Amino acid sequence: MKTMKKNLVLAIGLCTVALFTSCKSRESAYRQAWEQAMAQDKNQNEQEVTTDNNKEQETVVTPVTPVQPTTPAVTTDHSDVREINGNMSVVSGSALKTYSVVVGSFVTRANAEGLKTRLEQQGYDARVIQTDEQIKGITPWFRVIASSYDDKASAVQSRKALSAKFAGAWLLFRK
16 A cells, blocks of 8 residues: 555656646747737738718828738847857858858867758858857857858848757857
8 A cells, every 4th residue: 555655646746747847838939929919010000090080081091011921020129149259260161241040059179060061961051160258167169150141131031940950049240
């Protein structure tokens, strides 16, 4: 009876742990819902507004600019963009543009070069940069960049496409 009780308590504990660990929320899901709500709000504000008076009817029309369906709505907010303080230099690949999508950070150059090679085999114009920033007492760091763009909208679109394979992908801004 005592062993049976212990087994029951153990089973309930394991079920509780499984329940709590399977209910994690993802920040990207919240961000996507927020972006959809902002797009709906913007579309609603641009619709035709009609006022009705007893004597005459006045129609106010807000011009609507056409939106390309493949271009995501991008704000000028730079909270999702990171700058590296200190020196950075390209050690492998072509030069950086203003916005870059970073998909990996390594302490050893060989590991960074390995990921760069895999990305190039998949058709990306990958490159490796070296930074002198110190993180957790370690310097230098080798960052693997999958793509680099002059405009933020293209970089954001690329990061979204890469986030399925590289969940921690982030945007690097170079002045």
